[in-house]
Amino acid sequence: MRIAYIECFSGISGDMFLGALVDAGVSADLLRQTVNALNLGAELQVSRVDRCGITSTKVDVVVNGEPDRPREAAQPAHHVHSHDHGHSHAHEHRHPDGTVHSHDHAHDDEAGHSHPPKQAHLHGRHLSEIKQIIAGSTIGEKAKQTATDIFEALGAAEAKIHNVPVETIHFHEIGAVDAIVDIVCAAVGAEALNVECFVVSPLNVGGGTVVCAHGTFPIPAPATVELLKGAPIFSGDIQKELVTPTGAAIAKVLANSFGPMPPMTLEQSGYGAGSRNFPSHANVLRITVGESTSAQESTRDLPIDEVIVLEANIDDLNPQLFGYVAEQALAAGALDVFATPVQMKKSRPGTLITLLTKPEDAERIARLVFRETSTIGIRTRREQRYVLPRRHETVQTQWGEVRMKIAQIKGSVSNYSPEYEDCRRIAEQHQVPLKHVMQEAIRLYLEHTHV
Numbered sequence: 001m002r003i004a005y006i007e008c009f010s011g012i013s014g015d016m017f018l019g020a021l022v023d024a025g026v027s028a029d030l031l032r033q034t035v036n037a038l039n040l041g042a043e044l045q046v047s048r049v050d051r052c053g054i055t056s057t058k059v060d061v062v063v064n065g066e067p068d069r070p071r072e073a074a075q076p077a078h079h080v081h082s083h084d085h086g087h088s089h090a091h092e093h094r095h096p097d098g099t100v101h102s103h104d105h106a107h108d109d110e111a112g113h114s115h116p117p118k119q120a121h122l123h124g125r126h127l128s129e130i131k132q133i134i135a136g137s138t139i140g141e142k143a144k145q146t147a148t149d150i151f152e153a154l155g156a157a158e159a160k161i162h163n164v165p166v167e168t169i170h171f172h173e174i175g176a177v178d179a180i181v182d183i184v185c186a187a188v189g190a191e192a193l194n195v196e197c198f199v200v201s202p203l204n205v206g207g208g209t210v211v212c213a214h215g216t217f218p219i220p221a222p223a224t225v226e227l228l229k230g231a232p233i234f235s236g237d238i239q240k241e242l243v244t245p246t247g248a249a250i251a252k253v254l255a256n257s258f259g260p261m262p263p264m265t266l267e268q269s270g271y272g273a274g275s276r277n278f279p280s281h282a283n284v285l286r287i288t289v290g291e292s293t294s295a296q297e298s299t300r301d302l303p304i305d306e307v308i309v310l311e312a313n314i315d316d317l318n319p320q321l322f323g324y325v326a327e328q329a330l331a332a333g334a335l336d337v338f339a340t341p342v343q344m345k346k347s348r349p350g351t352l353i354t355l356l357t358k359p360e361d362a363e364r365i366a367r368l369v370f371r372e373t374s375t376i377g378i379r380t381r382r383e384q385r386y387v388l389p390r391r392h393e394t395v396q397t398q399w400g401e402v403r404m405k406i407a408q409i410k411g412s413v414s415n416y417s418p419e420y421e422d423c424r425r426i427a428e429q430h431q432v433p434l435k436h437v438m439q440e441a442i443r444l445y446l447e448h449t450h451v
Contacts, residue, residue, distance in 0.1 A: 001196045001197055001291070001292045002194065002195040002196050002197070002289065002290070002291055002292075003195060003196070003197045003198075003199060003262055003264050003289070003290060003291070003292055004190075004193055004195040004197070004198050004199070004287055004288070004289045005198075005199050005200075005201070005261050005262065005264070005287070005288045005289075006020075006198060006199070006200045006201065006251065006254075006255075006285065006286075006287055007201045007261075007285065007286040007287070007288070008200065008201050008202070008203040008204060008243070008251065008285060009201065009204055009236075009286075010204060010238070010242055010274060010281065010282065010283045010284055010285065011203060011204050011205060011206060011241075011242025011243040011244075011247065011274070011285075012203065012242075012243055012244075012247035012248070012250065012251055012285050013243070013244040013246065013247040013274060013275075013285075014061075014178075014179070014182025014183065014186060014244070014246040014247060014250065015058070015059050015060065015061065015182065015272070015274075015275070016247065016272040016273065016274050016284070016285040017182075017186050017189075017247065017250055017272060017285060018031065018044075018059040018182065018185050018186060018189060018272065019046075019056060019057040019058055019059040019270075019271070019272025019273050019285070020056075020057070020270045020271060020272030020284075020285045020286060020287040021186075021189035021190070021192070021193065021270065021272070021287065022046060022057045022059060022189075022270065022272075023056060023057040023269075023270030023271050023272060023287075024193065024268050024269060024270025024287045024288075024289060025193075025268050025270065025289075026189045026192045026193060027192070028044070028046045030188065030189070030192060031044055031059075031185045031188065031189060032044050034137075034139060034184060034185050034188045035061075035181055035185065037137055037138045037139070038133065038137055038180065038181065038184060040063075040133075040177045040180060040181065041063060041064055041177065042061055042062060042063045042177050042178075042181050043061075043062050044059055044060070044061060044062070044181070044185070045059070045060040045062055046058070046059055046060075047060075049273045049277075050277075051271075051273050051274070051277055051278075051282050051283050051284050052277070052278060052279070052280065052281060052282040052283070053282070054271055054282045054284055055271070056271035056272060056273040056284045057270065057271065057272055057273060058272075058273040059272070061177075061178050061181045061182060063177045063178060125176035126167075126169070127151070127152075127155045127166060127167065127169045128167065130151055130176060130179075130180060131148055131151065131152075133180060134147045134148055134151070134180075134184060135148070137184065139184065139187070139188050140188075140191065142191055143184070143187040143188045143190075143191050144187070146186075146187035146190065146191070146253065146254070147183050147184045147186075147187035147188075149253045149391065150183045150186065150187065150246075150249045150250055150253045151179070151180075151183055151249075152166075152393055152394075153227060153249045153252060153253055153391060153392075154179070154183075154223070154227070154245055154246060154249040155169045156392055156393070156394055156403075157223045157226040157227045157245065157249070158223050158245075159394070160226055161222045161223055161226060165394075165396065165401050166394045166401070167396055179246055182246050182250075183246065183249075183250070186250050186254075190254055193287075193289060195289060197256045197257075197292075198254045198255050198256050199255070199256065199257050199258070199259060199261070199262055200231070200251045200254070200255040200257075200258050201258070201259070201260070201261070202231075202232035202233060202234055202258065202259075203228065203231060203232070203233045203234070203243050203248075203251065204233075204234055204235070204236045204238070204242050204243070205219060205220040205224065205228075205233050205234070205235055205241075205242055205243045206219050206220070206235065206236070206238050206239065206240050206241050206242035206243065207219055207235040207236070207237075207238065207239045207240075208239035208240060208241075210241055219235075219239075219240075219241045219242075220233070220241070220243055220248075221241065221244075221245065223245040223248075224243050224244065224245050224248045227245060227248035227249050227252050228243070228248050228251075228252065230390075231251070231252065231255070231258050232258050232259070236281075237281070238278060238281055240276065240278075242274075252391070253391065255389065256303055256389060257303030257304075257305070257389070259305070261288070262292065263292065263293045264288075264290035264291060264292050264293055265290050265291045265293055266288060266289075266290045267289050267290045267291065268288075268289045268290075269286060269287065269288040269289070270286070270287050271284040271285070271286050272284060272285040272286075272287070303386070303387060303388075303389065304384050304385065304386055304387070305384070305385060305387050306359060306382060306383070306384055306385075307335060307356045307357065307358065307359070307382075307383055307384075307385055308356070308357045308358070308359050308361075308362035308380060308381070308382055308383075309354065309355070309356060309379075309380065309381050309382075309383055310354070310355040310356075310357065310362065310365060310366055310369065310378050310379070310380055311352060311353070311354050311355075311378065311379045311380075312352070312353050312369060312373065312375040312377065312378045312379070313342060313344055313350055313351075313352055313375075314350055314351050314352075314353060314373055314374060314375050315344045315348045315349070315350030315351070316374050317351070317373055317374045317375075319351075321372070321373070322339055322351065322353070324372070325337075325353070325368075325369070325372045325373055326338075326339075328368060328372060329355055329365055329368055329369070332361075332364065332365060332368055333357065333358070333361045333364070333365065334355050334356065334357050334361070334365050335356040335357060335358065336354075336355070336356040337353070337354070337355050337356075338353075338354055339351050339352065339353050339354070340352040340354065353369070353373070353375075355369065359382070362380065366378050366380070388407040388408060388409060388414060388415070389407070389408050390405055390406060390407045390408070391405075391406050391408075392404065392405060392406070392419075393406055393445065395418075395441050395444040395445050395448070396444070397426070397437065397440050397441055397444060398440070399426045399429070399430045399432060399437065400422075400425075400426050400429075400430075401422065402418050402419065402422045402423060402426065402437070402441040403418070403419040403422050404416055404417070404418055404419070404441060404442075404445045405417050405418075405419060413449070416442070416445060417442075418437075418438050418441035418442060418445075422441075423437040423438045423441065
């Protein structure tokens with residue numbers, strides 16, 4: 001099995017990923033042809049640069065003669081709008097890869113009524129329009145689906161951050177072009193690598209803060225945090241933003257799994273340069289491609305991760321408390337909580353409470369169980385589990401939005417289901433049978449996909 005390992009020791013952005021693809025052997029002409037076919041007034045500039053002694057490939061998306069710039073050098077270049085009763089909209093700021101970072105903002109007149117700026121509406125590019133551009137392009141069907149998935153992940157993250165329907169998201173003309181080029185070229189280039197599996201390392205998100213329209217935000221940005229849920233991240237010495245929302249969306253959608261480099265026979269590698277050049281840190285993204293050397297890996301389609309299993313037998317706790325304990329543990333980060341009736345010593349009926357946690361959360365969850373239950377001992381063991389990559393898509397029902405959880409095997413959809421809490425909320429608000437809401441969400445999802 002051919003594997004591509006994406007090493008994000010200096011984060012990831014759209015232009016870094018494109019640079020690494022080209023450096024690893026993907027034809028720059030293929031990416032240029034892709035950009036020209038989009039007919040968006042953009043072009044790619046490809047150059048060789050030095051990043052702390054590492055020669056790497058720099059790819060710049062140039063729109064109307066203007067290349068991408070780091071966030072601190074960029075002026076607000078595009079907006080996301082949401083149309084609601086408050087007429088709020090979100091200011092967007094360009095990242096080093098030209099992607100979106102948004103901040104809700106509303107303008108008030110002297111009477112206290114909110115109004116969005118008129119000029120922004122003249123240049124907005126709706127998410128559905130971007131999807132139409134991708135669908136109407138001449139790239140392959142697999143690349144179209146990958147590009148659409150990445151853009152939907154980006155739009156869904158922004159929509160959740162701003163608490164607006166994803167259908168209302170608009171991107172300003174220039175920023176949308178940057179993002180479209182980055183994402184579509186990433187999809188085409190990833191397919192051109194001709195690999196069966198992408199593995200992504202833990203992501204260095206950077207650190208410090210970034211000044212936005214509404215003040216100072218800690219890094220990573222809110223949309224990046226939303227996109228990287230379930231992925232391993234860390235913060236190193238560099239106090240700059242290293243992972244952008246577009247980079248996070250690319251990594252999340254392409255990754256079959258996250259973790260250390262898998263065993264492989266190395267065939268090729270490539271380095272993609274970021275916009276900044278740090279004096280003691282190579283600001284590059286590395287892609288290594290090779291053939292798996294593990295017989296187990298070569299025959300396994302299902303990614304594996306590790307969990308800690310916590311168990312306790314309890315026979316002297318008020319049964320009413322178990323539901324509360326489960327809710328508190330899940331809120332604290334437990335992956336799953338369940339209870340099993342057991343027969344304990346002296347023939348007393350009891351309950352076996354089992355919790356699954358990430359290794360780094362195990363001690364914290366164990367402390368919670370000690371605090372909230374009557375147990376004085378918790379068993380623990382490390383286990384592996386097969387976990388399908390999953391993502392969310394949003395469907396718009398007649399009653400409101402419902403998120404669909406999509407599970408995949410090797411890029412193909414294997415399962416899909418509506419989020420229970422979304423359906424429950426709608427059923428309660430609109431007095432509609434819960435089963436009808438769930439059935440309608442599934443129908444709408446199938447209507448707009450090729451499952």
